Amino acid sequence: xxxxxxLQLKDWLPAALFxxxxxxxxxxxxxxxxRLLEPFFDGDLNLRMHLPFNQLFRQRTGIDSLGEWHELQPxxxxxxxxxxxSRCGSTLLSQMLxxxxxxxxxSEAGPIDAVLRAGEVDPELSEQQQMLWLRWMISALGQPxxxxxxxxxxKFASWHTLLxxxxxxxxxxxxxxxxxxxxxxxxxSQLQQRGPQLVPSILGPERFGIDFASAVAMRPEEYCAxxxxxxxxxxxxxxxxxxxxxxxxxQLPQAAGGLASTHFGLDxxxxxxxxxxxxxxxxxxxxxxxxxxxxAAKQERAQQSIRxxxxxxxxxxxxxxxxxxxxxxxxx
Amino acid sequence: MLQDRLRxxxxxxxxxxxxxxxxxxxxxxxxxxxxxxxxxxxxxxxFERLVVR
Numbered sequence: 001x002x003x004x005x006x007l008q009l010k011d012w013l014p015a016a017l018f019x020x021x022x023x024x025x026x027x028x029x030x031x032x033x034x035r036l037l038e039p040f041f042d043g044d045l046n047l048r049m050h051l052p053f054n055q056l057f058r059q060r061t062g063i064d065s066l067g068e069w070h071e072l073q074p075x076x077x078x079x080x081x082x083x084x085x086s087r088c089g090s091t092l093l094s095q096m097l098x099x100x101x102x103x104x105x106x107s108e109a110g111p112i113d114a115v116l117r118a119g120e121v122d123p124e125l126s127e128q129q130q131m132l133w134l135r136w137m138i139s140a141l142g143q144p145x146x147x148x149x150x151x152x153x154x155k156f157a158s159w160h161t162l163l164x165x166x167x168x169x170x171x172x173x174x175x176x177x178x179x180x181x182x183x184x185x186x187x188x189s190q191l192q193q194r195g196p197q198l199v200p201s202i203l204g205p206e207r208f209g210i211d212f213a214s215a216v217a218m219r220p221e222e223y224c225a226x227x228x229x230x231x232x233x234x235x236x237x238x239x240x241x242x243x244x245x246x247x248x249x250x251q252l253p254q255a256a257g258g259l260a261s262t263h264f265g266l267d268x269x270x271x272x273x274x275x276x277x278x279x280x281x282x283x284x285x286x287x288x289x290x291x292x293x294x295x296a297a298k299q300e301r302a303q304q305s306i307r308x309x310x311x312x313x314x315x316x317x318x319x320x321x322x323x324x325x326x327x328x329x330x331x332x
Numbered sequence: 333m334l335q336d337r338l339r340x341x342x343x344x345x346x347x348x349x350x351x352x353x354x355x356x357x358x359x360x361x362x363x364x365x366x367x368x369x370x371x372x373x374x375x376x377x378x379f380e381r382l383v384v385r
Contacts, residue, residue: 016381030339049378052347053339055371 009069012059014140015045017114019121024063024133026111029054033145037098039091039285041109066136075142076104076152080264081167081176085231086158086197087189088181089249092284092291094155096256099279100272102148106141107155116163131170151266159197161231162207164238174243175263178235180321181249183228183314185298187306190224198224221306225313232317239324246325249295253280344368 013031017024029048038044048054084090091107098105106112115133119125142152160167161178168176196202200223205215208230215223239246245263247255257273260266268276283289302310334354341347348367355362 018381030335032339049375050342051339052341052344052371053335055344055375056347056351056367057335057338058374 008059009061009065010073011145013045013048014066014111014137015048015058017063017111017118017137019118024118024122026061026063026066028059028061030057031145035098035101035145035149036105036107038107039095039287040107045110063133063136066133066140070136070139073143075139076144076149078138078142078154078171078174079103079151079266080153081171081174082153082155082179083161083164083176083235084155084158084179085161085181085186085228085235086195087186088179089247089252089284090155090158090179092252092280093179093247093256093259094153095282095284095287096253096276096279097153097260099275100266100268101146103151103153103266104142104144104149105153105155106138108157109141109154111137111141112154113157113160116160127166131166134167134170151264153264157197158195158231159203159207159227161234164234168238168243175245175265176243177245177247177259177263178239178321179247179249180232180235180318182295182299183225183310183318184302184307185249185295186228187221187224187310188298188302190228191220191306194220194224198227219305219309221309222313225309229313229317232314232321236317236320236324246321248322248325253277256280344371 009028011030011032012028014026015029016027018027019025029045030051030053031048034048036044038047082090082094094105094107097103098107112134115130115137118133119127119130138152138154142154144150156167164176168174190198200210200212200215205212205223205227208227210223210226218226235246238244245259247259253276256276257268260276261268266272279287281291283291338347338350338354341350345364345368348364348371351367352362352364
Protein backbone atom coordinates (compact mmCIF):
# COMPACT_ATOMS: atom_id res chain seq x y z
CA UNK A 1 0.00 0.00 0.00
CA UNK A 2 1.44 3.38 -0.93
CA UNK A 3 1.69 6.31 1.43
CA UNK A 4 -1.19 7.98 -0.45
CA UNK A 5 -3.40 4.91 0.04
CA UNK A 6 -2.47 4.93 3.72
CA LEU A 7 -3.87 8.43 4.09
CA GLN A 8 -7.19 7.40 2.58
CA LEU A 9 -7.95 4.92 5.39
CA LYS A 10 -7.05 7.23 8.22
CA ASP A 11 -10.21 8.26 10.10
CA TRP A 12 -12.23 5.62 8.24
CA LEU A 13 -14.04 2.76 9.95
CA PRO A 14 -14.69 -0.76 8.61
CA ALA A 15 -18.47 -1.01 8.34
CA ALA A 16 -19.04 -4.33 6.63
CA LEU A 17 -17.27 -7.44 5.40
CA PHE A 18 -18.80 -9.49 2.60
CA UNK A 19 -17.92 -11.93 -0.16
CA UNK A 20 -18.45 -11.08 -3.80
CA UNK A 21 -17.03 -12.58 -6.99
CA UNK A 22 -15.04 -15.06 -4.95
CA UNK A 23 -13.27 -12.42 -2.87
CA UNK A 24 -13.83 -10.84 0.50
CA UNK A 25 -14.31 -7.07 0.60
CA UNK A 26 -14.47 -4.43 3.31
CA UNK A 27 -16.74 -1.40 3.11
CA UNK A 28 -15.52 1.62 5.05
CA UNK A 29 -17.35 4.74 6.25
CA UNK A 30 -15.82 8.03 7.31
CA UNK A 31 -15.63 8.19 11.09
CA UNK A 32 -13.40 11.18 11.61
CA UNK A 33 -12.35 11.80 15.19
CA UNK A 34 -15.68 10.83 16.74
CA ARG A 35 -15.59 8.16 19.43
CA LEU A 36 -17.78 5.07 19.28
CA LEU A 37 -20.29 5.78 22.04
CA GLU A 38 -23.57 4.17 21.06
CA PRO A 39 -24.67 1.03 22.95
CA PHE A 40 -24.12 -1.02 19.80
CA PHE A 41 -21.74 -0.62 16.87
CA ASP A 42 -24.62 -0.49 14.41
CA GLY A 43 -25.89 2.59 16.23
CA ASP A 44 -22.60 4.37 15.62
CA LEU A 45 -22.70 3.33 11.97
CA ASN A 46 -26.22 4.65 11.56
CA LEU A 47 -25.10 7.98 13.01
CA ARG A 48 -22.26 8.07 10.48
CA MET A 49 -24.77 7.46 7.70
CA HIS A 50 -26.53 10.72 8.59
CA LEU A 51 -23.52 12.53 7.14
CA PRO A 52 -24.33 13.27 3.47
CA PHE A 53 -20.71 12.52 2.58
CA ASN A 54 -21.12 8.94 3.80
CA GLN A 55 -24.37 8.57 1.91
CA LEU A 56 -22.59 9.24 -1.35
CA PHE A 57 -19.00 8.16 -0.78
CA ARG A 58 -17.71 5.05 0.89
CA GLN A 59 -14.54 3.12 0.31
CA ARG A 60 -14.32 -0.51 -0.58
CA THR A 61 -11.10 -2.46 -0.30
CA GLY A 62 -10.07 -6.07 -0.56
CA ILE A 63 -9.64 -7.91 2.72
CA ASP A 64 -5.85 -7.83 2.31
CA SER A 65 -5.95 -4.05 2.76
CA LEU A 66 -6.96 -4.69 6.36
CA GLY A 67 -3.65 -6.48 6.81
CA GLU A 68 -1.69 -3.70 5.13
CA TRP A 69 -3.48 -1.15 7.30
CA HIS A 70 -2.67 -3.21 10.39
CA GLU A 71 1.03 -3.14 9.43
CA LEU A 72 1.03 0.59 8.73
CA GLN A 73 -1.31 1.79 11.48
CA PRO A 74 -1.91 -0.89 14.11
CA UNK A 75 -4.82 -0.28 16.43
CA UNK A 76 -4.74 -0.49 20.19
CA UNK A 77 -3.90 -3.87 21.70
CA UNK A 78 -7.08 -5.29 23.26
CA UNK A 79 -7.22 -4.83 27.02
CA UNK A 80 -10.21 -7.06 27.52
CA UNK A 81 -12.94 -9.12 25.89
CA UNK A 82 -16.53 -9.30 27.09
CA UNK A 83 -18.49 -12.48 26.40
CA UNK A 84 -22.04 -12.97 27.66
CA UNK A 85 -25.25 -14.96 27.50
CA SER A 86 -27.31 -11.91 26.36
CA ARG A 87 -29.65 -9.62 28.31
CA CYS A 88 -27.35 -9.84 31.29
CA GLY A 89 -25.74 -6.44 31.74
CA SER A 90 -23.08 -6.73 29.05
CA THR A 91 -24.22 -3.50 27.38
CA LEU A 92 -24.25 -1.77 30.76
CA LEU A 93 -20.65 -2.83 31.36
CA SER A 94 -19.48 -1.87 27.87
CA GLN A 95 -21.17 1.52 28.17
CA MET A 96 -19.56 2.12 31.55
CA LEU A 97 -16.16 1.40 29.98
CA UNK A 98 -16.99 3.59 26.96
CA UNK A 99 -17.77 6.47 29.33
CA UNK A 100 -14.02 6.81 29.92
CA UNK A 101 -12.30 8.82 27.16
CA UNK A 102 -9.17 6.67 27.40
CA UNK A 103 -11.17 3.63 26.23
CA UNK A 104 -12.24 2.45 22.80
CA UNK A 105 -15.16 0.03 23.11
CA UNK A 106 -16.43 -2.03 20.19
CA SER A 107 -19.87 -3.42 20.95
CA GLU A 108 -21.12 -6.37 18.90
CA ALA A 109 -19.67 -5.07 15.64
CA GLY A 110 -21.10 -6.50 12.45
CA PRO A 111 -17.69 -6.71 10.74
CA ILE A 112 -16.38 -8.89 13.60
CA ASP A 113 -19.44 -11.14 13.27
CA ALA A 114 -18.83 -11.33 9.53
CA VAL A 115 -15.22 -12.41 10.06
CA LEU A 116 -16.30 -15.10 12.53
CA ARG A 117 -18.89 -16.36 10.03
CA ALA A 118 -16.60 -16.10 7.00
CA GLY A 119 -15.84 -19.82 7.16
CA GLU A 120 -19.54 -20.53 6.56
CA VAL A 121 -19.43 -18.45 3.39
CA ASP A 122 -16.10 -19.90 2.21
CA PRO A 123 -15.57 -23.40 3.63
CA GLU A 124 -12.00 -23.44 2.31
CA LEU A 125 -11.04 -20.61 4.64
CA SER A 126 -8.66 -21.97 7.28
CA GLU A 127 -9.08 -21.13 10.97
CA GLN A 128 -5.60 -19.64 10.88
CA GLN A 129 -6.58 -17.24 8.09
CA GLN A 130 -9.86 -16.39 9.76
CA MET A 131 -8.18 -15.54 13.06
CA LEU A 132 -5.63 -13.42 11.18
CA TRP A 133 -8.54 -11.51 9.66
CA LEU A 134 -10.04 -11.16 13.14
CA ARG A 135 -6.83 -9.58 14.41
CA TRP A 136 -6.76 -7.23 11.42
CA MET A 137 -10.42 -6.27 11.84
CA ILE A 138 -10.10 -5.60 15.57
CA SER A 139 -6.98 -3.55 14.83
CA ALA A 140 -8.86 -1.44 12.27
CA LEU A 141 -11.86 -0.97 14.57
CA GLY A 142 -9.68 -0.27 17.58
CA GLN A 143 -7.91 2.81 16.26
CA PRO A 144 -7.53 5.73 18.66
CA UNK A 145 -9.61 8.54 17.17
CA UNK A 146 -8.83 11.44 19.48
CA UNK A 147 -5.28 10.63 20.48
CA UNK A 148 -5.75 9.97 24.18
CA UNK A 149 -7.20 6.47 23.95
CA UNK A 150 -5.07 3.76 25.56
CA UNK A 151 -7.35 0.76 26.05
CA UNK A 152 -9.50 -1.31 23.71
CA UNK A 153 -12.41 -3.49 24.76
CA UNK A 154 -14.42 -5.75 22.50
CA LYS A 155 -17.88 -6.95 23.47
CA PHE A 156 -18.71 -9.93 21.31
CA ALA A 157 -22.20 -11.09 20.36
CA SER A 158 -23.49 -13.75 22.73
CA TRP A 159 -23.21 -16.59 20.22
CA HIS A 160 -19.50 -15.80 19.68
CA THR A 161 -18.97 -17.47 23.07
CA LEU A 162 -19.15 -20.73 21.10
CA LEU A 163 -15.92 -19.62 19.39
CA UNK A 164 -14.15 -18.65 22.63
CA UNK A 165 -11.49 -21.32 22.24
CA UNK A 166 -10.32 -20.14 18.85
CA UNK A 167 -10.65 -16.43 19.78
CA UNK A 168 -8.43 -17.14 22.77
CA UNK A 169 -5.91 -18.82 20.46
CA UNK A 170 -5.88 -15.66 18.33
CA UNK A 171 -5.53 -13.42 21.40
CA UNK A 172 -3.88 -15.58 24.06
CA UNK A 173 -2.87 -12.70 26.34
CA UNK A 174 -6.20 -10.84 26.48
CA UNK A 175 -8.17 -11.20 29.74
CA UNK A 176 -11.86 -11.94 29.31
CA UNK A 177 -15.04 -12.15 31.29
CA UNK A 178 -18.30 -14.02 30.87
CA UNK A 179 -21.42 -12.25 32.05
CA UNK A 180 -24.54 -14.19 32.92
CA UNK A 181 -27.85 -13.77 34.71
CA UNK A 182 -30.66 -15.76 36.29
CA UNK A 183 -31.85 -17.80 33.27
CA UNK A 184 -35.51 -17.07 34.01
CA UNK A 185 -34.89 -13.33 33.64
CA UNK A 186 -32.90 -13.79 30.41
CA UNK A 187 -35.59 -16.02 28.93
CA UNK A 188 -38.38 -13.59 29.80
CA SER A 189 -36.43 -10.82 28.08
CA GLN A 190 -35.68 -12.88 24.97
CA LEU A 191 -39.25 -14.09 24.62
CA GLN A 192 -40.50 -10.52 24.92
CA GLN A 193 -38.15 -9.35 22.19
CA ARG A 194 -36.08 -12.04 20.56
CA GLY A 195 -32.49 -11.24 19.64
CA PRO A 196 -31.65 -12.28 16.06
CA GLN A 197 -29.28 -14.99 17.27
CA LEU A 198 -32.19 -16.75 18.92
CA VAL A 199 -34.22 -16.92 15.72
CA PRO A 200 -33.39 -20.15 13.87
CA SER A 201 -34.08 -18.68 10.45
CA ILE A 202 -31.59 -15.85 11.10
CA LEU A 203 -28.75 -17.68 12.86
CA GLY A 204 -28.60 -21.37 11.99
CA PRO A 205 -29.39 -23.56 15.00
CA GLU A 206 -26.91 -26.26 13.95
CA ARG A 207 -24.14 -24.31 15.63
CA PHE A 208 -26.01 -24.84 18.92
CA GLY A 209 -26.39 -28.57 18.30
CA ILE A 210 -30.01 -28.35 17.13
CA ASP A 211 -31.17 -29.31 13.65
CA PHE A 212 -33.33 -26.78 11.82
CA ALA A 213 -36.47 -28.91 11.61
CA SER A 214 -36.40 -29.51 15.36
CA ALA A 215 -35.64 -25.85 16.03
CA VAL A 216 -38.70 -24.54 14.22
CA ALA A 217 -40.93 -27.26 15.64
CA MET A 218 -40.11 -26.75 19.31
CA ARG A 219 -41.68 -24.14 21.55
CA PRO A 220 -39.84 -20.80 21.57
CA GLU A 221 -38.98 -21.03 25.28
CA GLU A 222 -37.34 -24.40 24.76
CA TYR A 223 -35.36 -23.22 21.74
CA CYS A 224 -34.14 -20.11 23.53
CA ALA A 225 -33.22 -22.10 26.64
CA UNK A 226 -31.24 -24.63 24.60
CA UNK A 227 -29.35 -21.90 22.71
CA UNK A 228 -28.50 -20.07 25.93
CA UNK A 229 -27.44 -23.38 27.45
CA UNK A 230 -24.97 -23.99 24.61
CA UNK A 231 -23.53 -20.50 25.09
CA UNK A 232 -23.11 -20.88 28.85
CA UNK A 233 -21.62 -24.36 28.48
CA UNK A 234 -19.01 -23.01 26.05
CA UNK A 235 -17.99 -20.37 28.58
CA UNK A 236 -17.77 -22.93 31.39
CA UNK A 237 -15.50 -25.10 29.30
CA UNK A 238 -13.05 -22.23 28.81
CA UNK A 239 -13.15 -20.47 32.14
CA UNK A 240 -10.75 -22.61 34.09
CA UNK A 241 -7.83 -20.60 32.70
CA UNK A 242 -6.57 -17.76 34.85
CA UNK A 243 -7.43 -15.15 32.25
CA UNK A 244 -11.20 -15.40 32.84
CA UNK A 245 -13.66 -13.93 35.33
CA UNK A 246 -17.30 -14.89 35.74
CA UNK A 247 -19.66 -12.02 36.54
CA UNK A 248 -23.28 -12.37 37.58
CA UNK A 249 -25.65 -9.56 36.59
CA UNK A 250 -26.39 -9.05 40.28
CA GLN A 251 -22.80 -7.83 40.77
CA LEU A 252 -23.31 -4.91 38.39
CA PRO A 253 -22.76 -2.04 38.38
CA GLN A 254 -20.71 -2.12 41.57
CA ALA A 255 -18.20 -4.68 40.26
CA ALA A 256 -17.42 -2.73 37.09
CA GLY A 257 -14.91 -0.33 38.58
CA GLY A 258 -12.88 -2.97 40.35
CA LEU A 259 -13.12 -5.28 37.35
CA ALA A 260 -11.75 -2.55 35.09
CA SER A 261 -8.84 -1.89 37.40
CA THR A 262 -7.84 -5.34 38.55
CA HIS A 263 -8.80 -7.72 35.78
CA PHE A 264 -8.45 -5.44 32.77
CA GLY A 265 -5.53 -3.44 34.12
CA LEU A 266 -7.02 0.07 33.88
CA ASP A 267 -5.67 2.81 36.09
CA UNK A 268 -9.00 4.38 37.09
CA UNK A 269 -9.08 7.74 38.84
CA UNK A 270 -11.83 8.92 41.15
CA UNK A 271 -13.28 10.90 38.23
CA UNK A 272 -13.21 7.73 36.09
CA UNK A 273 -15.26 5.89 38.68
CA UNK A 274 -17.65 8.83 38.88
CA UNK A 275 -18.08 8.79 35.10
CA UNK A 276 -18.79 5.07 35.11
CA UNK A 277 -21.32 5.47 37.91
CA UNK A 278 -23.07 8.30 36.08
CA UNK A 279 -23.41 6.07 33.03
CA UNK A 280 -24.70 3.21 35.15
CA UNK A 281 -27.56 5.46 36.29
CA UNK A 282 -28.87 5.50 32.72
CA UNK A 283 -30.59 2.75 30.77
CA UNK A 284 -27.85 0.77 29.05
CA UNK A 285 -29.55 0.49 25.66
CA UNK A 286 -31.58 3.71 25.73
CA UNK A 287 -29.40 6.24 27.55
CA UNK A 288 -32.04 8.96 27.27
CA UNK A 289 -33.91 7.05 29.99
CA UNK A 290 -32.87 6.41 33.59
CA UNK A 291 -31.94 2.87 34.59
CA UNK A 292 -34.84 0.88 36.01
CA UNK A 293 -34.28 -2.40 37.80
CA UNK A 294 -36.39 -5.09 36.20
CA UNK A 295 -35.44 -8.41 37.79
CA ALA A 296 -38.52 -8.54 40.01
CA ALA A 297 -40.82 -7.70 37.12
CA LYS A 298 -39.23 -10.38 34.95
CA GLN A 299 -39.57 -12.99 37.67
CA GLU A 300 -43.22 -12.07 38.07
CA ARG A 301 -43.86 -12.35 34.34
CA ALA A 302 -42.23 -15.75 34.03
CA GLN A 303 -44.84 -18.36 33.21
CA GLN A 304 -44.44 -21.94 34.34
CA SER A 305 -43.37 -23.05 30.85
CA ILE A 306 -40.46 -20.59 30.95
CA ARG A 307 -39.43 -21.69 34.43
CA UNK A 308 -39.56 -25.33 33.40
CA UNK A 309 -37.34 -24.82 30.36
CA UNK A 310 -34.97 -22.56 32.30
CA UNK A 311 -34.49 -25.26 34.93
CA UNK A 312 -34.26 -28.14 32.46
CA UNK A 313 -31.66 -26.58 30.16
CA UNK A 314 -29.96 -23.93 32.26
CA UNK A 315 -30.51 -24.76 35.93
CA UNK A 316 -27.48 -27.02 36.44
CA UNK A 317 -25.25 -24.80 34.26
CA UNK A 318 -26.27 -21.67 36.13
CA UNK A 319 -25.54 -23.32 39.46
CA UNK A 320 -22.16 -24.44 38.19
CA UNK A 321 -21.40 -20.92 36.96
CA UNK A 322 -22.31 -19.61 40.39
CA UNK A 323 -20.13 -22.19 42.08
CA UNK A 324 -17.18 -21.48 39.79
CA UNK A 325 -17.68 -17.74 40.16
CA UNK A 326 -16.76 -17.99 43.81
CA UNK A 327 -13.58 -19.94 43.15
CA UNK A 328 -10.37 -17.91 43.53
CA UNK A 329 -9.25 -17.89 39.87
CA UNK A 330 -12.64 -16.95 38.40
CA UNK A 331 -14.20 -15.01 41.24
CA UNK A 332 -14.74 -11.35 41.24
CA MET B 333 -8.56 18.41 0.20
CA LEU B 334 -11.84 17.76 -1.64
CA GLN B 335 -13.05 15.18 0.87
CA ASP B 336 -12.53 17.59 3.76
CA ARG B 337 -14.46 20.25 1.87
CA LEU B 338 -17.42 17.98 1.17
CA ARG B 339 -17.57 16.57 4.71
CA UNK B 340 -18.42 19.97 6.10
CA UNK B 341 -22.02 19.75 4.89
CA UNK B 342 -24.59 18.28 7.26
CA UNK B 343 -27.62 18.73 5.01
CA UNK B 344 -28.25 16.89 1.78
CA UNK B 345 -29.22 19.93 -0.33
CA UNK B 346 -26.10 22.01 0.31
CA UNK B 347 -23.92 18.90 0.08
CA UNK B 348 -25.38 18.02 -3.31
CA UNK B 349 -24.79 21.58 -4.52
CA UNK B 350 -21.17 21.39 -3.34
CA UNK B 351 -20.68 18.06 -5.16
CA UNK B 352 -22.12 19.52 -8.36
CA UNK B 353 -19.79 22.53 -8.07
CA UNK B 354 -16.73 20.37 -7.31
CA UNK B 355 -17.57 18.13 -10.25
CA UNK B 356 -18.00 21.10 -12.61
CA UNK B 357 -14.58 22.41 -11.51
CA UNK B 358 -13.16 19.11 -12.71
CA UNK B 359 -15.07 18.95 -15.98
CA UNK B 360 -17.96 16.67 -14.93
CA UNK B 361 -21.59 17.66 -15.41
CA UNK B 362 -24.54 16.40 -13.38
CA UNK B 363 -27.33 17.94 -11.32
CA UNK B 364 -28.11 18.18 -7.63
CA UNK B 365 -31.03 15.81 -8.26
CA UNK B 366 -28.58 13.24 -9.68
CA UNK B 367 -26.53 13.49 -6.50
CA UNK B 368 -29.52 13.19 -4.16
CA UNK B 369 -30.83 10.22 -6.15
CA UNK B 370 -27.50 8.45 -5.77
CA UNK B 371 -27.49 9.20 -2.04
CA UNK B 372 -30.98 7.75 -1.63
CA UNK B 373 -30.07 4.62 -3.57
CA UNK B 374 -26.94 4.14 -1.46
CA UNK B 375 -28.88 4.61 1.77
CA UNK B 376 -31.51 2.11 0.67
CA UNK B 377 -28.84 -0.43 -0.20
CA UNK B 378 -27.11 0.20 3.11
CA PHE B 379 -30.19 -0.46 5.24
CA GLU B 380 -31.34 -3.40 3.11
CA ARG B 381 -27.95 -5.01 3.72
CA LEU B 382 -28.43 -4.55 7.48
CA VAL B 383 -31.83 -6.19 7.33
CA VAL B 384 -30.51 -9.14 5.32
CA ARG B 385 -27.71 -9.61 7.80
